Amino acid sequence: MSHLEIDGYSHLASPIHRWDPRVKIASLLLLTFSIVLLKSLAVALLGLAFSAAILLISRLPFSYVLQGIKWPLLFLLPFPLILPLTVDGESFFILYGLGFSIEGLEQGLVMMTRGVAAVVLIYPIFGSSPFNTTVHAMRSLGLPEALTQIFLFAYRYLFLLREEFASASRSLASRGFIKGTDAASIRVLGAALGMLFIRSYERSERIYRAMVSKGYGGDLPSADRFRMEGRDLLKALIVLGLALGLQGLDWMVIG
Amino acid sequence: MNPAIEVVGLSYRYPDGTVALDGVDFSIERGSSVALLGPNGAGKSTLLLHLNGLLRGEGIVRILGREMEEATLPWVRRQVGLVFQDPDDQLFMPSLEEDVAFGPRNLGLSEREVEVNVSWALKVVGLTGMAGRCPHHLSFGQKKRAALATVLSMRPEVLILDEPTSNLDPRSKGEVISLIGELKRRGTTILTAIHDVNIVPAIADQVLLLDRKVVEFGPTREVLVKRGLLKGLGLDVPAIADLFISLKDGGQYPGEIPFTRDEALSALAQIVDR
Ligand SMILES: Nc1ncnc2c1ncn2[C@@H]1O[C@H](COP(=O)(O)OP(=O)(O)O)[C@@H](O)[C@H]1O
Ligand SMILES: [Mg+2]
Numbered sequence: 323m324s325h326l327e328i329d330g331y332s333h334l335a336s337p338i339h340r341w342d343p344r345v346k347i348a349s350l351l352l353l354t355f356s357i358v359l360l361k362s363l364a365v366a367l368l369g370l371a372f373s374a375a376i377l378l379i380s381r382l383p384f385s386y387v388l389q390g391i392k393w394p395l396l397f398l399l400p401f402p403l404i405l406p407l408t409v410d411g412e413s414f415f416i417l418y419g420l421g422f423s424i425e426g427l428e429q430g431l432v433m434m435t436r437g438v439a440a441v442v443l444i445y446p447i448f449g450s451s452p453f454n455t456t457v458h459a460m461r462s463l464g465l466p467e468a469l470t471q472i473f474l475f476a477y478r479y480l481f482l483l484r485e486e487f488a489s490a491s492r493s494l495a496s497r498g499f500i501k502g503t504d505a506a507s508i509r510v511l512g513a514a515l516g517m518l519f520i521r522s523y524e525r526s527e528r529i530y531r532a533m534v535s536k537g538y539g540g541d542l543p544s545a546d547r548f549r550m551e552g553r554d555l556l557k558a559l560i561v562l563g564l565a566l567g568l569q570g571l572d573w574m575v576i577g
Numbered sequence: 578m579n580p581a582i583e584v585v586g587l588s589y590r591y592p593d594g595t596v597a598l599d600g601v602d603f604s605i606e607r608g609s610s611v612a613l614l615g616p617n618g619a620g621k622s623t624l625l626l627h628l629n630g631l632l633r634g635e636g637i638v639r640i641l642g643r644e645m646e647e648a649t650l651p652w653v654r655r656q657v658g659l660v661f662q663d664p665d666d667q668l669f670m671p672s673l674e675e676d677v678a679f680g681p682r683n684l685g686l687s688e689r690e691v692e693v694n695v696s697w698a699l700k701v702v703g704l705t706g707m708a709g710r711c712p713h714h715l716s717f718g719q720k721k722r723a724a725l726a727t728v729l730s731m732r733p734e735v736l737i738l739d740e741p742t743s744n745l746d747p748r749s750k751g752e753v754i755s756l757i758g759e760l761k762r763r764g765t766t767i768l769t770a771i772h773d774v775n776i777v778p779a780i781a782d783q784v785l786l787l788d789r790k791v792v793e794f795g796p797t798r799e800v801l802v803k804r805g806l807l808k809g810l811g812l813d814v815p816a817i818a819d820l821f822i823s824l825k826d827g828g829q830y831p832g833e834i835p836f837t838r839d840e841a842l843s844a845l846a847q848i849v850d851r
Contacts, residue, residue, distance in 0.1 A: 454671035475669060482665060482713065528666040531631050535659045536727065537651070537683030 328390065328445075329453040331382050338380035339450045342554040343459035349561040350376070350447045356565035357439045362575040363432050369568050370439040376561075380446040387445045398437040405430030459548065471542055475529075483522060490514050580604040581641055581735050581766035582628060589623055589634030597623040598634060599789045605768060607641075607734075610761045612781035612797070613770040616811040619788045621770040622662070625737050628768070629657040641734060655684060658733030662740040664720035668712035673704065673723055676712055680731040698730035702756065718749035725756070736760060738769040742776055754779050775815045777801060778836035786810065802834050817841045824848070 332339070338346065353376075357369035377387065409426030448456055454474060461470040494514060501507060582605040589598040597620040605611050615621050626632040628640070630650045638645040640653050661667055670676040677698050681691045699705050702722040707715065712723055721741065728736070741757070742750045750773075757780045761767055769780060777784060777797060784800040786793040788810055793800050801807070804814050804822055814822065817835055821844060824830035830848055835841040 452671070454675070474671065479669075525666060528661065528663065529669050531626070532661055532667040533669065533679075535629050535631055535654060536680035536731065537654055538679075539683065 328449050329451065329456070330449070331386060332450060332452045332455075334381050334450070336379060336381040336450070337557065338376065338446050340553075341450075341557055342548050342550045343451045343455055344463055344548050345550060345554045345558045346450070347447055347456070347459055348463060349558040349565075350443055353561050353565045354440050354443050354447075356568050357443075358436050360436055360568060360572045361432065362572050363428055363435065365568055365572045365575055366432050366435040366439070368571070370435050370442070372564050372568070373439040373442040376446050377442050380450050382445050382449055387442070387449075390445065391441045394441045395438065398434045398441070401433045401437075402427060402430035405433070462548065467541060474542070479522075479525075482525075483518075486518060486521060490518055579607050579642075580639070581607040581609075582768065583637075583639040583642075584624075584627075585637040585639075587624070587627060587634050587636035587638065589620075589627065589632060591623075596789065598627075601636070601787070601790055603785055603791050603794050605766060605783075607766050608761075608764050609783060610757065610767040610781045611769070611783045611785055612777045613768060613785050613787060614774065614777065614812060615770075615787035615792075619810075621787055622739055624787065625659060625739050625768070625770060628735075628737055629654050629659050631659075655731065656733055657735045657737060658728035658731055659737045660725050660728050660739065660741065662743060664717075664724035665713075667724040667727055668715075668720060671711060672708070673699075673710050673712050673715070673726075674708040676723065677708075677726050677730045680727060684731060694730045694732060698726040701729055701759070702726045703752065718745055718752075721745060721749070721753070722756075725753075729760075733765070735766045735768070738767065740770055740772060742771065742773060750776065774801065774807075774813050775817075778815060798834070798836065801836070 353372070357366070357373070360366045360369055377384075406422040406424075406426035409423050409429055451459070457465075457470055457473045460473075461467065491514075494510065499507070499510060501511070582603075584601055584603055587598055587601040588596070590596050601620075601624060613621050613624070623632065627634055627638055630638075630645055630653055640649075640656055643649050643652065645653055668676050670679055674695060677695045678691050681694045686694065695708075696705070699708060702725055704719060704723055704726060707719065707723075712720065715723060725738075725741070738757075741753050745753065754776060757767060757769065767780075768785075771777060771780075778801065781797050783795065784793070784797050785791060786800065786806070792810065793803070793806060801815055801818060802822060804819070807814055813819070815836060817838070817840075821830055821834050821841070825834065830844065832844060832847055833840075835844045
């Protein structure tokens, strides 16, 4: 399938996969926050190393993760190029009257490093359990019921919507429609999108009926009973130690 | 008399003004299997939605003797299982197993009972090995059966099917037909809205002809030979019966109108013998 399936490798066996999802999500998210708050470049690089190590331990294929994070990466890479131009400070080099500041370069590198480290962690957090298990775990961590259901249904019906969209485009193409930017072609696209919208509205009504007819009264029943063991807590303590350690180092370096 | 479904003077108008049902009356005995026939737009789906309270029109609906009202709705939904036409609307959970367990869990059954019902329902529809699959990745025929399983797992007394064979290939149609037969043998009351008249003799003892109101209600073999009535509604007579009605009208065949292949073969033998 495609990048939509963040849980495509949730069946692998690794210490991350075996971790109780609730504890895993909570402690790795904490580590993510700790990394995102770092100010020193050296400590941020250490944080990136931790993220990479956790990704390695999770055994998620590197090419698969790269495929998923390439857009966020493209967004993060320009920081070290842009910030030197906009941050005031000692210029280390002047080009066509534009000063490149060292502080700017360092800040840009810190932002990029923190960002990459956080993005890399997304996969061990959300890609090492089946999506629905993750969502149920998040519910038991306090995610509101309504949001839980929105996530679950969005995930289930994204595929269907994509198929309906593909079939609409095929039907347009088979009748000789070529996408353009002129008013006529925008009108056609608008009509097709409108049709898709109405179809999904009507579908949501039918799904709701199907749920009500099966006794739905607002809460999704779930059989996911999580079991926490000593090992889960030990892993959580290690990650917690890393998160606190990074903050401590950062504090010592920056002061 | 002990009807499973009783409908008295039921009328329904959609918010846009379309009158979909206009004074519908009928009653279905427990344990019988009834086919609901009618042209497109006759109000079949609308009627079915009334039978477990998803739509509320004017008139009375009684299920197993109890009148449908706000207070009895949860009870009614436990008795009446409704399988819609589009399986994608009914398979909304991330795995087939969770979908089939959805109803029983809402009923508050214990996890043990849920497990028993789920594996039974999956076995009945022949999807035992697929429990962990994402419903989206099943074939269309499997989805149709999966949707049925999500309702069977609630063990309803009354089963209502909206076009269970539409868009299925012949083999999948055959599977659905024998499934309906199997459930009927277990004593379930079954009402099936269906397009394909050729299937009706195989699944139903009685036929309810609907065109916003009840046009005809009687034993399958009596209703399905009324060619003028069916044609008037834009419906066909089953192909085999149609042929023998013509032979009978032409005086070449005196006997009972056959509906199945075997009946037709012995009817043909009679004609040849004459
Ligand atoms: N949601 C709706 N809003 C307005 N009219 C509807 C709606 N659903 C169905 N109808 C109309 O009600 C009539 C009966 O529809 P339906 O019960 O779906 O018929 P059938 O299932 O026999 O084809 C049709 O004229 C149809 O166009
Ligand atoms: Mg219909």
